[in-house]
Amino acid sequence: MTQYVLACRSLPGPAGATPMVLLHGGGGDGSTWDELAPRFAQRRPVHVPDLRGMGRSERTGPYGMTVFRDDLLALLDRLALDRVVLVGHSLGGFVSFLATLAAPDRVEALVLEECPPPVPLGIPVPTGLPPSAPYYDREIRPAVLETLNGPDPRWWAELSAIPVPVLVVAGGPTSFLPQDVLAKMAARIQAGELVTIPVGHLVHPEAPDAFADAVETFLAGR
Structure with a gap:
């Protein structure tokens, strides 16, 4: 069987620094990181895939x-990335979380931005395509929501076994995700931290400077 190959763009960074992989949320693509990827690349190589x-x-x-998750791990193999910092928004956060559970030795640190917690969420399945993603396959959404619901x-039990530092970025009361559960998720992780940037679900697009500062402070303090 031919292995699925993710589209991915890469930004060079300082040699010897741990590479960073930025994963977008559902209904979007890697372009949501266009403003922040060059900023992060000042300190490390950065890779920005588009999910399947x-x-x-x-x-x-x-x-x-x-x-x-398996597509992401295959991408790390293809790019010969032995160990990375994973930064994922929403769906991308959930994928990053699962990849960390499956291969913790491949992850140096993990940033979960408004990541749906692994508890039943009861999200209704909407119809139609997200207007932000003209190339979004309509079959994705029901498959994703089946898992979130x-x-x-x-997975919740295994949060306490994650051996790497994890930053959980919450969007505050205007987010559709249960903020109290995000706080419990961060507390359950051995080296978990929680920061709230109260701009709603789209933290890094709405508050790029605050998000980048939070990520860099977290990584510097590991």
């Missing part, structure tokens, strides 16, 4: 959280 079925990546199923219960 989104952006420049082929619209080829199957879709699902564990599929996205019925996650593997082991």
Whole structure:
């Protein structure tokens, strides 16, 4: 079987620094990181993929959280990235979380920006395509929401076993995600930290400077 290959753009950074991978949220693509990727690349190489079925990546199923996870790990292999900093927004955060559970030795640090916690969320399945993503495969959304509404219960239990530093970035009361559960998720992780930037679900697009400062402070303090 031919392995699925994610579209990915890379920005060079200082030699010897741990590379960073930026994962976008559902209904978007890697362009959501256009403002911040060059800033992060001042300190490290940065890689910005488009998840399966989104952006420049082929619209080829199957879709699902564990599929996205495996695509990400395959990308690390293809780029010969032994160890990375993973930064994921929303869907990308959930994928980064699953990749860390599956291969903790590949992850130096993890940033979860408005990441849906692995508890049943009861999100209704909407119809139509997100207006922000003209190349978004409509089959993605129901597959993703099936997992968010019925996650593997082991994932919440395994939060306490994550061995790497984790920054949970919450968007505050205007986010649709349960902020109290995000706080509990951060507290459950051994080396978990919580920061709230109260701009809603789209933290890094709405408050790029505050988000970048929070990430860099977290990484500098590891």
